[in-house]
Amino acid sequence: PKRGLLDPWREWLKEQRESGNYNASRIWREMVARGFTGSETIVRDAVAKWRKGWNPPVTTAVRLPSVSRVSRWLMPWRITRDEENYASRFISLMCEKEPELKIAQQLALEFYRILKTQNKSQLSSWFTRVHESGSAEFRRVAAGMEADAAAICEAISSHWSNGVVEGHVNRLKMLKRQMYGRAGFELLRQRVMSPLA
Structure with a gap:
């Protein structure tokens, strides 16, 4: 008798199943609105059989690296050997999605080279590139550095440190x-x- 009640609804139920509607209560309410006279239990049992063969997609949680770790990865020499592959892929993807990040990385690397080579003559051209970069954060930092450019030039060329x-x-x-x-x-x-x- 139960099977007979669902027989006229087989095609409609098949459409619901193929569309991903596995909510038995909702299906039953829609069926009642369309003239179904059976109980909710009959529909629930039919939908339960669908679920046995249905495997919901498994999503694995991806743990993103912290902001401090990503900022460390922007300077390639600070990447440890065990995180090298993941870090370089992550940074290249980030730079693809955010071109401003790539510009910021290049400017930071240039400033690092100026410090390492102690070439204070390149500092003014670096300030120019920062202002042309369009990065508001870098321009703000550069404006503060330009205000104290004499001290920065001295720090670049001096072997003394207050560390x-x-x-x-x-x-x-x-x-x-x-x-x-x-x-x-x-x-x-x-x-x-x-x-x-």
């Missing part, structure tokens, strides 16, 4: 944070002076 001083300042701040509210000035002084002695 050691900055390291000590960082260490002092760390010691101060660690000891905040725990000890007096004498203990702080001992901890500061002990590595220097």
Whole structure:
């Protein structure tokens, strides 16, 4: 008797199945609106048989790299050997989709070469290329750098560095944070002076 109720609906049910409609309740409501007199259970059982042969498409979650990792990959020498293939493919795809990223990478690499070769004469032409690039972020950075161009030129050509001083300042701040509210000035002084002695 159940089969007899669905017989007139076979073609219509086949269309629903081929269109990907596997919602038994919705199918039953549409059938009732068109004159079906059977129960929802009959339709639900028929749709359940469809599902047995139906495998939903499997989607695997792709974990995207973090922003800091991608920014590191933009400088090719910072890519580790184990991530080399993936990183180079990822960056080339990103540069295809976002041409501005490729320009930013080229400008960053040029500035790095200026620093490494200590060729401060190329700095003004680099500023010109940045302003012509169209990248608002790079232009903003370059405007700040141009305001302090004399110091940048000196940093490029000088062999002196304040890196050691900055390291000590960082260490002092760390010691101060660690000891905040725990000890007096004498203990702080001992901890500061002990590595220097």
